[in-house]
Amino acid sequence: MATKILSVDDSRTIRLIVGRAFGPFDCQLFEAANGEEGLAAATREKPDLIVLDVTMPVMDGVTMLIKLKEDPSLKNIPVIMLTAESGH
Amino acid sequence: MNESNSMTPKPEISKAGEFLTEHVVTVFETMLSVQVAPLKKSSAESLEERVTGTAGFGGEGVRGVLYLHLSTTTANRFAAIMLGLADDVAPADGDVNDVIGEMTNMLTGGLKSWLTNSGFPCAISTPGIIRGTSYVIDSPPEVESQKLVFESAAGPVAVEIQMQFD
Numbered sequence: 001m002a003t004k005i006l007s008v009d010d011s012r013t014i015r016l017i018v019g020r021a022f023g024p025f026d027c028q029l030f031e032a033a034n035g036e037e038g039l040a041a042a043t044r045e046k047p048d049l050i051v052l053d054v055t056m057p058v059m060d061g062v063t064m065l066i067k068l069k070e071d072p073s074l075k076n077i078p079v080i081m082l083t084a085e086s087g088h
Numbered sequence: 089m090n091e092s093n094s095m096t097p098k099p100e101i102s103k104a105g106e107f108l109t110e111h112v113v114t115v116f117e118t119m120l121s122v123q124v125a126p127l128k129k130s131s132a133e134s135l136e137e138r139v140t141g142t143a144g145f146g147g148e149g150v151r152g153v154l155y156l157h158l159s160t161t162t163a164n165r166f167a168a169i170m171l172g173l174a175d176d177v178a179p180a181d182g183d184v185n186d187v188i189g190e191m192t193n194m195l196t197g198g199l200k201s202w203l204t205n206s207g208f209p210c211a212i213s214t215p216g217i218i219r220g221t222s223y224v225i226d227s228p229p230e231v232e233s234q235k236l237v238f239e240s241a242a243g244p245v246a247v248e249i250q251m252q253f254d
């Protein structure tokens with residue numbers, strides 16, 4: 001069974017790069033363009049991993065992360081924050 | 089995280105330029121596998137049809153803007169590389185804007201980290217794109233600015249920063 005990856009980023013370019021990175025592996029990629037769409041996709045798909053941008057319109061990545069951790073059905077999904085704002 | 093205060097010495101813009109010169113080389117190499125080399129003299133003034141990525145930064149005691157200037161041809165080439173398009177496939181303007189916006193975001197994100205490490209924590213804005221012909225970016229006299237120019241196989245790359253400290 002393919003590993004489910006959810007890429008949440010407002011940039012199509014970054015979602016494409018994330019998809020390309022997981023391409024060689026047995027993964028099923030889902031995409032969302034902001035935190036609100038990301039939360040809906042996470043609830044629907046229950047991904048094995050979320051790759052999450054920080055700065056996005058509608059709902060940013062930090063807010064989405066807080067909401068994920070508040071939800072008992074989603075809080076154990078591993079999240080990798082992916083951002084240009086490295087280090088801080 | 090370092091906190092700024094009135095005792096924190098303001099970094100010289102030339103130091104920010106030195107940091108950015110290395111950072112630009114790293115970002116282009118990492119994200120596009122494109123070698124860019126710094127030039128001492130600007131040749132980007134002559135860019136006519138241009139795509140400019142822009143992102144602001146601001147926080148405790150500092151604010152400014154970073155611009156990434158490319159000719160339309162160079163921007164299209166970089167977008168094609170990033171998106172994995174064949175040489176004879178032209179990327180759509182929207183895709184070029186997205187790629188150049190992300191490159192601008194990565195450059196500004198590095199500058200933000202450098203400023204934070206220098207005692208001036210700040211945040212960055214979402215990037216924007218300017219398209220036009222033969223325009224000049226100007227700034228008020230109290231704002232310091234520096235322009236860095238690079239050469240690459242796809243054409244010249246110019247990065248301009250404008251910064252003001254309180």
